[in-house]
Amino acid sequence: VGCSNGKTTPSPTPTETPSPTQPAVTQAPVAESSATATLLPVIVDTTGGQSVGVITFSMGEAGYQHLYAYHPNFLPISRLTNGQWDDIDPAISPDGSQLVFSSNRSGIWDLYLWDLTANTIRQLTNSPEVETNPDWSPDNQWITYESYANFQTNIVILSVTDQTSPPIQLTEGVGNNYDPAWSPQGRQVAF
Helix, strand or coil: CEECCCCCCCCCEECCCCCCCCCEEEECCCCCCCCCECCCCEEECCCCCCEECCEEEEEEECCEEEEEEEECCCEEEEECECCCCCEEEEEECCCCCEEEEEECCCCCCEEEEEECCCCEEEECCCCCCEEEEEEECCCCCEEEEEEEECCEEEEEEEECCCCCCCCEECCCCCCCCCCCEECCCCCCEEC
């Protein structure tokens, strides 16, 4: 489960009329080039002007896993992606402007980056390895994730800002390495 810190504020179009004490749920229109994704809703507290976090997760429906958004008080479970493939492991960037997730839409599990402001999705990885479970560095510059190949899982780090830099494998050996997570200062990765 990923949780947005709610700092993104795309050009909102109200989808719900708030009461004076209920936050407004806003959502930008779906981009024409992204017919399989709906922009992540942003909930704005009209009483204090602060954004409220949104929980993102994947859930199965009609034989496929898709991404969903939810807030227990202000947003019902809302589907974000659809298609005849699986989208899993969503992780919202610390600044709330991007969401990285794993998908097999290209035939193998790769990582995709969803720019929530522009509502565009681009493929981050393109390899024969299975790439899942991404996590953001605190500075929004790097992603660490699991890479499965040759019956072994390793932790890899990838620059989000420099598309020409190759991924860096952080672990190797005879064991499997899972669930990477950045330290709060971004100087260490636990797994």
